[in-house]
Amino acid sequence: MFADDTTVLFGTKPENEGEMIEKSLENITNICNRLSLKLNKSKTQYMTFTTNNRGRVGLEKPDLSIDSVDSTKFLGITLDKNLSWKNDLEKLHKKLSTTIYALKRIRSLTDERVTLMAYHALFDSLIRFGIVAWGMGNQKDLENILICQKKAIRIINNLNNREHCKPFFKKNKILTLISLYIYETILLTKKVPVKTRETFHNHNLRNNNNLNLKQHHLQKTNKTPIYMGSKLYNLLPQNIKSIKTVTLFEKTLKQYLVDRPYYSIQEFYDEHTFTNHRDIDIFT
Numbered sequence: 001m002f003a004d005d006t007t008v009l010f011g012t013k014p015e016n017e018g019e020m021i022e023k024s025l026e027n028i029t030n031i032c033n034r035l036s037l038k039l040n041k042s043k044t045q046y047m048t049f050t051t052n053n054r055g056r057v058g059l060e061k062p063d064l065s066i067d068s069v070d071s072t073k074f075l076g077i078t079l080d081k082n083l084s085w086k087n088d089l090e091k092l093h094k095k096l097s098t099t100i101y102a103l104k105r106i107r108s109l110t111d112e113r114v115t116l117m118a119y120h121a122l123f124d125s126l127i128r129f130g131i132v133a134w135g136m137g138n139q140k141d142l143e144n145i146l147i148c149q150k151k152a153i154r155i156i157n158n159l160n161n162r163e164h165c166k167p168f169f170k171k172n173k174i175l176t177l178i179s180l181y182i183y184e185t186i187l188l189t190k191k192v193p194v195k196t197r198e199t200f201h202n203h204n205l206r207n208n209n210n211l212n213l214k215q216h217h218l219q220k221t222n223k224t225p226i227y228m229g230s231k232l233y234n235l236l237p238q239n240i241k242s243i244k245t246v247t248l249f250e251k252t253l254k255q256y257l258v259d260r261p262y263y264s265i266q267e268f269y270d271e272h273t274f275t276n277h278r279d280i281d282i283f284t
Contacts, residue, residue, distance in 0.1 A: 005075060014048075021046050021064055045069045047081050051220050077130045083220070085137035089145065092126065092134075096148040099123050103155045115156045116172055123152050127177060132188050135181035136223035136265075146177045146263065169261035178264055179257040182232050187250060189229030210234040210241075235272040 008028065012020045025044075032039045044066045071080040071087050078088035099122045107115045127145065135142075153165045156172060169176055175183060213230055221227055233241065240256060243249040262268050 007074070017048065018064060021066070025065065041066055045072055047072060047079070049081055049083065051082070077133065085134035086141060088130070088134050089137050089141035093141070093144050093148065095126055096123065096145065099126065100148060100151050100155070103152055107155050107158070112156055112158075119152055119156055119174070123149070124174070127180065128184070131177075131181050132185050132225040132229075135185065136228060142177065149177050166261045166263075170258060173258050175254070175257055176261045176263060178262040178268070179260065182262070182265075182268060183254060183257050185225055185229040186233050186236070186253060187229075188225055189233055190246070190249070192226060232268070235268070 006028070008024050010020060010024065025039075025041075029039050045068070046064070046066055047069050071078055073079075078085075078091060080087050102122060103115060103118060106118045127149070150165045153159070153168050153172065153174065154161065154163065157168045159165070159168065210233075213227065213234075236253070236256075240249070240252055243252060260268075260271070
């Protein structure tokens with residue numbers, strides 16, 4: 001439950017889908033009745049999350065009292081049934097394009113300092129929201145977001161369209177879209193109880209403080225926030241991983257990424273694979 005949004009999540013076989021949904025609706029309705037609340041079924045929807053549609057071939061959608069949708073807005077983020085984040089990224093791109101126009105107007109009337117403040121208020125706040133979820137979405141959609149961010153950097157610093165932005169990301173102490181994703185995903189991973197390798201043995205090995213990556217069969221698991229955060233964390237330099245204080249870790253990690261304005265996850269991998277060559281197994 002979150003504010004006025006209540007979500008029920010359950011796993012079931014396709015042939016039992018309709019029965020489970022109606023049973024859940026009945027239980028929710030009974031709870032609402034006991035609390036003198038009324039369930040608005042016209043605003044209630046259900047969505048079937050699936051990595052593919054192979055198990056659903058030949059099955060008809062159940063005839064239910066609520067509508068089935070392929071995507072829906074939930075807490076400010078657009079979810080789709082395959083968790084591709086395409087719809088959400090397209091909507092974000094439109095918002096950022098509007099923000100770019102606002103930044104141009106602000107820069108024409110003020111200076112770099114004020115425009116930078118406007119960037120953090122209008123632009124940065126948009127790309128931070130939900131980035132750990134959609135940060136591994138469609139590559140083309142992510143590139144469009146990054147292009148918008150580069151435009152914002154050029155506006156702040158009065159650059160022409162041909163000038164490189166990386167030095168100005170560092171100058172303005174702004175994390176690129178990719179660096180921001182790395183930062184937020186690693187911090188999320190640090191907040192959940194992911195076990196380190198040393199918990200599985202008593203040997204004093206160099207990579208004992210690396211996070212353990214669970215074995216999995218689905219390719220989509222590679223893009224989940226906790227799994228990605230663990231992979232990225234394991235590639236960090238030892239001196240950062242050894243920091244125990246949360247605030248110091250956040251500050252050090254942010255400065256580390258500000259100094260390295262990445263335009264792709266592959267850039268991060270390439271830079272750290274050589275220095276962490278014995279950790280190559282994390283890519284499997």
